[in-house]
Amino acid sequence: MTTEWLGTVRTDIPARLDRMPWAGFHWKVVLGLGTVWILDGLEVTIVGAVASRMTERGSGIAVNTADIGTAAAIYVAGACIGALLFGQLTDRLGRKKMFMVTLGLYMVATVATAFAVQPWHLFLMRFLTGMGIGGEYAAINSAIDELIPARNRGQVDLAINGSYWVGATIGSVAALALLSPLFSPSLGWRLAFAIGGVIGFAIMVTRRHLPESPRWLFIHGHAEEAERIVNRIEAEVRAETGQELPPPGSAITVRQRKAIPFREITRVAMERYPRRMILGLALFVGQAFLYNAVTFDLGTLLNGFFGVTSGNVPYFMAVFALGNFLGPLVMGRWFDTVGRIPMIAGTYLVSAALTALIAVLLMNKALTTGSFMTLIALTFFVASAGASSAYLTVSEVFPMETRALAIALFFAIGTAIGGVTGPALFGQFIHSGNVSLVAIGFFIGAAAMAIGGIAELLFGVRAEQQSLENIARPLTAEEEEMEPAERESLLRAEHEHGLSMESRREAAERRERARLRSKRRRTLESAGARRFRPGPGTRLYSPGAIGTSGTASRHAAIAEEALDREIDEVAHALEHHGPADRDTLAERVHGRTWGPGRFRAALRQAVREGRAQESSPGRYNQPEK
Incomplete structure (x- = not known):
């Protein structure tokens, strides 16, 4: 076969x-x-x-x-x-x-x-x-x-x-x-x-x-069913969170296969x-x-x-x-x-x-x-x-x-x-x-x-x-170059999602901040005695984990940009609504929808970067400029 x-x-x-x-x-x-x-x-x-x-x-x-x-x-x-x-x-x-x-x-x-x-x-x-x-x-x-x-x-x-x-x-x-x-x-x-x-x-x-x-479906030739499932999940998430979803990132090109x-x-x-x-x-x-x-x-x-x-x-x-x-x-x-x-x-x-x-x-x-x-x-x-x-x-x-x-x-x-x-x-x-x-x-x-x-x-x-992808090049890797008509179509889609030139510039700045933050973190974690500090790193291993694909590393850049957006939301909430305790601040930014532990991580990072300040235990305000 x-x-x-x-x-x-x-x-x-x-x-x-x-x-x-x-x-x-x-x-x-x-x-x-x-x-x-x-x-x-x-x-x-x-x-x-x-x-x-x-x-x-x-x-x-x-x-x-x-x-x-x-x-x-x-x-x-x-x-x-x-x-x-x-x-x-x-x-x-x-x-x-x-x-x-x-x-x-x-x-x-x-x-x-x-x-x-x-x-x-x-x-x-x-x-x-x-x-x-x-x-x-x-x-x-x-x-x-x-x-x-x-x-x-x-x-x-x-x-x-x-x-x-x-x-x-x-x-x-x-x-x-x-x-x-x-x-x-x-x-x-x-x-x-x-x-x-x-x-x-x-x-x-x-x-x-x-x-x-849905990923299995579109790879195996069932793109329409994949779209229906993702649409249903998105509708369910919107109804639960009461928020509009952020625009998606870039599309990918794959060669569909059966097996x-x-x-x-x-x-x-x-x-x-x-x-x-x-x-x-x-x-x-x-x-x-x-x-x-x-x-x-x-x-x-x-x-x-x-x-x-x-x-x-x-x-x-x-x-x-x-x-x-x-x-x-x-x-x-x-x-x-x-x-x-x-x-x-x-x-x-x-x-x-x-x-x-x-x-x-x-x-x-x-x-x-x-x-x-x-x-x-x-x-x-x-x-x-x-x-x-x-x-x-x-x-x-x-x-x-x-x-x-x-x-x-x-x-x-x-x-x-x-x-x-x-x-x-x-x-x-x-x-x-x-x-x-x-x-x-x-x-x-x-x-x-x-x-x-x-x-x-x-x-x-x-x-x-x-x-x-740097460790082992995918077998079905496609060139990322797009035809002019495809690029124009993609730009139209971005504008339909409300992505103005200013928004795209902000996104580029966010990517750069995320890149620098990730670089600083890697430097700190690999320097001196810090690299021997106990606790989980980017992965935790278990003998039962047969099949773990290590996809976290593949999406590290996306995760850093998401963290940057969350830090922005924390800083803006303190700026526009004033000081708040941790629970109130989490409610203001809808931190529950970020995922387990993510609000606490974003708040800690905002304090480290000087975009938030802990005025007393469990209470935060905007730092004085």
Whole structure:
């Protein structure tokens, strides 16, 4: 099969979507689509937490620790196949069709797991559950990036990616309650699996009201339907905010297509970017082996070698989840300030060293339960940020048209090698009861992570603060030169939107101010000790973030111009209406429609630039000239 081109179209739909104020529609997108990471965190953690109870006498299912490792490997294999299958179908049939189908598959399979009485039933349902989760990644990431306004995309991605560990925490707490003496050994673990189905049903209700991605529609030859959807969203936002929408930015030219097959992605990767292909595989295999092996088998490891009862395992899983959440939160900004290569290589190599240390101490029987969990939490505090950089790297270093499917392809291959073998191998080692074999498993995990770190040092790409198009030129890039008739038509459209020469001059000045502000910020963030300051940078990473496309960097200039407009509104409100407290000022400028946290950010920046002054705590006025 070859790529089928449908023609060339020039459209302003992306600009219209990106310039919208934040409204209820966007909250529906976040709740309906972004919560998929909660499901993944819930699934991975809850299995690790209830695994030891399933192996006990009276659990109602005849499985041992080796079977638990096998079930985990089968789940990951299902996720790989689901990503490949539904990744193709998402590109061919649309985002909405697939994110409804994949969620439905997940719901049915995870609830059916609760009724398993034989190992084969458990294995089959875990495979289907994994397919649903893998398919979710392919459908959801593309839909989120295509529906959220550019100026809010970075913050929304941060919150959504971090919710993976919210799911992990829910799984740990839920398992703690369900594995208590209140429930029989054969009931508690079954209810734990049913929780995923309940959450999935609530998400399904929200998703029913979401539209197909207009970007997908016009790229795939359905421009008229895309226009109708965007018109409907705009009308809904106008009615909610009571404001007219600002004029959209410039239109773009794209070559419409039906689909790009996986073999085309592989050909592009092999011919144009062979070093990047090796890099992607090394990063994916390393993190997939270590993460899946330890996460899925941590409960049986604690139970079998440290005497932790099944009812207490969730406490330790909660500590594990907390370490994973804090790692990206603290180190996230350094990937954009210190740089990709030192941070990716560093997190991989440091986590490899810590994993090897665990192996040595295990082999010498020098670990207590407390010291073991301390080292595990520290290791994955570092590994959590590093593991996600595999997804980030692949999303950045390949052309735009192949990005989503490239992630599915590399995820499937890398995870099939590392993510399937890791849990299965660890499960067998734990079942043997031989601590030396378990130590060997940790040594293998350390080696896999070290190979990823070395590959980053040899083949890494300095992608920090670079536009995606500069890192990898799009395959379908069209020249931006317009014919005279098209330019004249565009100018007429601008005048119809009320853009006078003066307005265009103001827009040019705003772009220049935004450029200078962005330059100052980058200089400050990369200078001296500031670059090591904890907290999220322009991105936050999560092991659940399969498919993150890094579109925030592509729209950095648009976001800076939006910030400049917001600063203007704050300054003008203080000038024309006088001093006000924060809440009153937010009401005057309709700050609620800017998106979560944007009013506070604009107000802080206005104070820094001397366009507003905090006269007393929480109260602001116009500075004296």
